Amino acid sequence: MKSEELFNDAKNYLPGGVDSPVRAFKPYPFFALKGERSRLFDVDGNTYIDYCLAYGPLVLGHAYPPVMNAVKEQLLKGSAYGVPTENEIKLAKEVVRRMPCAEMVRFVNSGTEATMSAIRLARAVTGKKKIVKFEGTYHGAHDYVLVKSGSGAMGLPDSPGIPEETTKNTVLIPFNDEEAITALVERQGDDLAAIILEPVMGNVGCIPPKKGFLEFLREITLENNIILIFDEVITGFRIAEGGAQEYFGVTPDLVTMGKILGGGFPMGAFAGKKEFMERVAPAGDVYQAGTFNGNPISITAGLETLKHLDNEFYQELDIKGLKMRRGIEDILEDASLDYQVAGLASMFQLYFTNEPVWNYAQAKTANTDKFHKYFHTLLHGGVFIPPSQFECCFISKAHSSEDIQISLEIMEKGIKTAEKK
Numbered sequence: 001m002k003s004e005e006l007f008n009d010a011k012n013y014l015p016g017g018v019d020s021p022v023r024a025f026k027p028y029p030f031f032a033l034k035g036e037r038s039r040l041f042d043v044d045g046n047t048y049i050d051y052c053l054a055y056g057p058l059v060l061g062h063a064y065p066p067v068m069n070a071v072k073e074q075l076l077k078g079s080a081y082g083v084p085t086e087n088e089i090k091l092a093k094e095v096v097r098r099m100p101c102a103e104m105v106r107f108v109n110s111g112t113e114a115t116m117s118a119i120r121l122a123r124a125v126t127g128k129k130k131i132v133k134f135e136g137t138y139h140g141a142h143d144y145v146l147v148k149s150g151s152g153a154m155g156l157p158d159s160p161g162i163p164e165e166t167t168k169n170t171v172l173i174p175f176n177d178e179e180a181i182t183a184l185v186e187r188q189g190d191d192l193a194a195i196i197l198e199p200v201m202g203n204v205g206c207i208p209p210k211k212g213f214l215e216f217l218r219e220i221t222l223e224n225n226i227i228l229i230f231d232e233v234i235t236g237f238r239i240a241e242g243g244a245q246e247y248f249g250v251t252p253d254l255v256t257m258g259k260i261l262g263g264g265f266p267m268g269a270f271a272g273k274k275e276f277m278e279r280v281a282p283a284g285d286v287y288q289a290g291t292f293n294g295n296p297i298s299i300t301a302g303l304e305t306l307k308h309l310d311n312e313f314y315q316e317l318d319i320k321g322l323k324m325r326r327g328i329e330d331i332l333e334d335a336s337l338d339y340q341v342a343g344l345a346s347m348f349q350l351y352f353t354n355e356p357v358w359n360y361a362q363a364k365t366a367n368t369d370k371f372h373k374y375f376h377t378l379l380h381g382g383v384f385i386p387p388s389q390f391e392c393c394f395i396s397k398a399h400s401s402e403d404i405q406i407s408l409e410i411m412e413k414g415i416k417t418a419e420k421k
């Protein structure tokens with residue numbers, strides 16, 4: 001097994017054998033050879049229908065030819081300049097056209113940088129210190145938000161190396177709980193700079209907001225001079241042209257983006273009202289900088305990707321998502337199981353719990369041993385989903401109805417295997 005050999009070798013040079021924790025699964029992760037449409041190929045000659053899709057970015061599937069060609073063309077002209085390019089304006093205009101809250105954009109290199117910078121901006125704008133995050137949301141791996149933050153960090157709520165002084169300004173509350181927020185704002189509203197959230201939680205499986213919850217957050221933040229930040233690193237360009245803010249019709253003050261925005265290349269961004277964004281340097285005094293910010297390769301890939309994402313595209317993609325969720329529900333019904341099929345649009349996850357999942361604590365009731373058996377049956381059957389119960393699965397344009405049909409057959413096997421003693 002070449003993957004096994006490579007993993008053993010990798011462990012000597014890369015901590016845990018990987019460059020990001022969730023990629024390491026037992027007994028060893030497969031090593032990629034190439035990706036093509038809905039398929040991922042490994043170095044051992046196996047092929048997988050891929051619902052991980054690099055954890056979200058590949059909404060058009062692997063190696064989508066128009067994007068690859070645009071990048072090839074750009075590559076011949078150089079990969080970094082240290083001066084601006086016209087394409088940065090074009091992509092910024094696209095973001096502004098699509099995202100209801102966006103009037104100006106700063107491009108950065110990752111979702112992590114985007115949330116870090118948006119939080120700094122919110123603190124500067126309000127002159128307040130504390131931020132509110134929800135249990136189980138993930139906003140990247142920086143100090144302010146690495147507190148009870150879902151999949152990769154689950155079980156390590158406070159990583160060693162993060163001073164208490166840093167996280168004492170991060171207030172945690174349960175998702176979908178209006179009373180908890182009302183009480184918190186009454187007590188500490190004068191200290192709260194921002195509420196940051198994933199409008200659809202995508203890092204503890206997949207948890208949508210309850211009806212009215214986002215509207216409630218919008219109202220209470222406006223009344224109390226608190227900046228509302230939607231972290232749309234997953235939902236942006238995934239669930240609608242204008243992300244969750246379009247999908248749910250609630251406009252935040254700031255939005256953070258990443259994943260799909262870079263068209264499969266490293267990129268992040270934050271955006272919002274002009275009056276806030278003009279505080280960002282060099283227009284204003286809030287420092288933010290990056291050698292690779294607005295990198296021409298990533299910008300080109302993002303620009304080409306967005307060209308293929310219109311309303312019709314999302315309608316077609318959502319039908320596939322529905323087909324997948326309904327298919328899993330049918331399997332569960334036939335097996336007389338009461339597990340939760342979660343998700344919306346092209347996002348889905350199966351929770352091995354009978355309890356409805358509206359927050360982190362409820363997600364944690366899922367049986368991870370059963371998930372583990374399900375995951376390995378899928379993997380063995382040529383279907384790759386993220387190796388954690390607390391991640392979200394994604395569907396791309398490249399997934400055919402037949403792909404979904406084949407996958408459902410393997411999933412049925414996986415569910416049956418999970419139930420065996």
Ligand SMILES: *Cc1c(COP(=O)(O)O)cnc(C)c1O
Nearest residue numbers: 110111112138139140233234258
């Ligand atoms: C992935 C993710 C991030 C972090 O993005 P990186 O590019 O991995 O730094 C932030 N927020 C959400 C909601 C994410 O899913």
